[in-house]
Amino acid sequence: MSDSSTSVDLVTTLRALLRGLSPGDRLPSSRELIARHHVSPVTVARAIAQLAAEGAVVTRPGSGTYAATPRTRPGEGPADTAWQTIALTDRAVDTRSITDGLGPAPAGTLLLDGGYLHRSLQPxxxxxxxxxxxxxxxxxxxxxxxxxxxxxxxxxxxxxxxxxxxxxxxxxxxxxxxxxxxxxxxxxxxxxxxxxxxxxxxxxxxxxxxxxxxxxxxxxxxxxxxxxxxxxxxxxxxxxxxxxxxxxxxxxxxxxxxxxxxxxxxxxxxxxxxxxxxxxxxxxxxxxxxxxxxxxxxxxxxxxxxxxxxxxxxxxxxxxxxxxxxxxxxxxxxxxxxxxxxxxxxxxxxxxxxxxxAWDRHVRGLATALRDRHAELSAALAREVPGWTVARPVGGGLHLWVRLPVGADAGAAARAARQVGVAVSVGDRYFAAEPAEACLRLGFAATADRAELAEAARRLGQL
The missing domain is CATH 3.40.640.10 (Type I PLP-dependent aspartate aminotransferase-like (Major domain))
Structure with a gap:
């Protein structure tokens, strides 16, 4: 290799050398590579750095450069990220309270677990x-x-x-x-x-x-x-x-x-x-x-x-x-x-x-729409699921808080509701400690219209 050889040429040569080595085998030293390939120390350092970044080699200061194990080579299996467990310590971010443990609702599910307005209610x-x-x-x-x-x-x-x-x-x-x-x-x-x-x-x-x-x-x-x-x-x-x-x-x-x-x-x-x-x-x-x-x-x-x-x-x-x-x-x-x-x-x-x-008109119209939806869902629940108790009439917001009969399991009720095509929020997620009672949160703003609210209550009545 001439003096004009680049680190790219050296990387190609070293990749060929690595194919004949076993994991843990030592590569020639930097001094040997300089002499053998007639390149500068900078060229060798750049080539080794690139191979290390790819996971093809492992450098050990004071000892040398070694062929990496196959699992760390690109395209030869999953990367080993176990080291991150130690580096990240114990500062885990717990998202269980804001995610649905049942996963995404299937298509066609009536959504009573939403926290945003349905598109038809948005300006x-x-x-x-x-x-x-x-x-x-x-x-x-x-x-x-x-x-x-x-x-x-x-x-x-x-x-x-x-x-x-x-x-x-x-x-x-x-x-x-x-x-x-x-x-x-x-x-x-x-x-x-x-x-x-x-x-x-x-x-x-x-x-x-x-x-x-x-x-x-x-x-x-x-x-x-x-x-x-x-x-x-x-x-x-x-x-x-x-x-x-x-x-x-x-x-x-x-x-x-x-x-x-x-x-x-x-x-x-x-x-x-x-x-x-x-x-x-x-x-x-x-x-x-x-x-x-x-x-x-x-x-x-x-x-x-x-x-x-x-x-x-x-x-x-x-x-x-x-x-x-x-x-x-x-x-x-x-x-x-x-x-x-x-x-x-x-x-x-x-x-x-x-x-x-338009904003003032939207807010006034939204108030009417939310009041009507609240009344629709409350009446439908009283008719279809008389064993459930709406905690109190609300003068605003997007949700009803529903108490289940004594001894009921809110998680089981949510799973059963999903089986009949209705998504609801389990009340346990809203408590910082043990839940005081079995509850569900039912939203009335994420469905397309009031007819869907009535249909959702009818399906819940099948539970």
Whole structure:
């Protein structure tokens, strides 16, 4: 080989040599390769590095280069990734609470387990028009501010009400992203976080992924019990309480007016934050919707999050965090570290949507549609499955919380429902600890129409 030989030539030569070697056999030393093939030390180093990257050889500093075992050679069997088990330690991300253990529903299944609006309920034309207008903006693809577009932050500040200003708002990539940011920003790994019992499974998964320990606090028909919340703060030393005061998922409960004040008082006394998940702000069924907790908070106790995803469409991943004081600075810092900013075209489209007359029409029409669907499913269940009890009438949201007869198994009921072509959510997923009772969550917004809801109830009556 001449002095002009490249590392590519040497790699080809060494591959031929490796075909005659057994795993563990030693290759010639770098000095031998330089002398034998008349190449430079750099050429040898590059060739060995490429073969090592391919898994063809193993280098041992101070010892030499050896032929790798066949399982690590490209195309000769599965790669050995067992080493990752040690490298990843024990920080597993548990998604069992947000995935269906029964797997994807077969075609034709009536979906009562969905958490988003059916396409027929989405403002698809308004979304398309908003996206088109946003794309025509000359600065649509420019970098967005870390906190979000000023005009969009003003919209979210207006939705929150009270003394919230645009400077108190941080635009996020939907509600789930906001949850993850708050849990990582406020509490250290290993810390407890208080949650309502039952609660949103996505919050449980996000808290555990951040290394936090969810601690359940019981609810009744008026929401979380302030007396037990105070006890939980005292017993655990928690500095964070996650709650959904308005149209709670899964029960639909609205925290009563007197308890709203008590919850804030209890949290202030404990020196703790209240994370208010206001996901259902635009999912009321036509009646008055209570003010957010953050609207009456003057001390920075409440970290408020909301989203446009639920009332619009699954892929409109735009939401907001509202916070005051040092916690907002930490949240902004996390935004810079995570992804700098939410993509500007999506923010522009969201702003176009909520600023148009079509948005108000959509929200009013959605309220009527959800109220009718709620009534349809409630009546059908009472008729077809009288042994099941709808926990309470709800004034907003997308779900019914159903209690099964004493002694029933919610998992078995969900499996049986799948057999008759209906997908439901097992209630056990909504509890941070042992479930207090056998329940199912039944959604009424993911089906095509009210007729499908009636048919789903009829099929459930066969169980």
């Amino acid at each position: 698809t034309r308004a979304l398309g028009a908003a996206l088109a207008r946003a794309a025509r903006r000359p600065d649509a693809w420019d970098r967005a501010p870390t906190s979000g577009l000023a005009a969009l932050r003003a919209v979210f500040a207006g939705i929150a009400g009270g003394g919230v200003t645009p400077e108190d708002v941080l635009v996020t990539a939907g509600g789930q992203s906001a949850l993850s940011m708050v849990f990582r920003a406020v509490a250290a790994p290993g810390s407890p976080v208080l949650v309502e019992c039952p609660t949103y499974p996505g919050a449980l998964a996000s808290a555990r992924a951040a290394g936090l320990r969810p601690v359940p606090v019981p609810m009744d028909d008026d929401g979380v019990r302030p007396d037990l919340l105070a006890d939980a703060f005292a017993m655990t030393g928690a500095r964070l309480f996650y709650c959904q005061p308005t149209y709670h998922n899964p029960t639909g409960t609205v925290l009563s007016a007197d308890r709203r004040r008590q919850v804030l008082d209890v949290a202030r006394a404990a020196g703790a934050f209240v994370v208010e998940d206001d996901f259902a702000r635009h999912l009321g069924h036509g009646g008055p919707t209570p003010r957010p907790l953050v609207a009456d908070d003057r001390d920075g106790t409440v970290v408020h999050l909301t989203s446009l995803t639920k009332p619009a469409a699954p892929s409109l991943r735009v939401g907001a965090l509202v916070a005051r004081g040092p916690v907002m600075e930490r949240l902004r810092a996390l935004r810079r570290v995570d992804d700098f900013f939410v993509p500007r075209p999506l923010q522009e489209a969201a702003l176009e949507l909520v600023s148009s007359p």
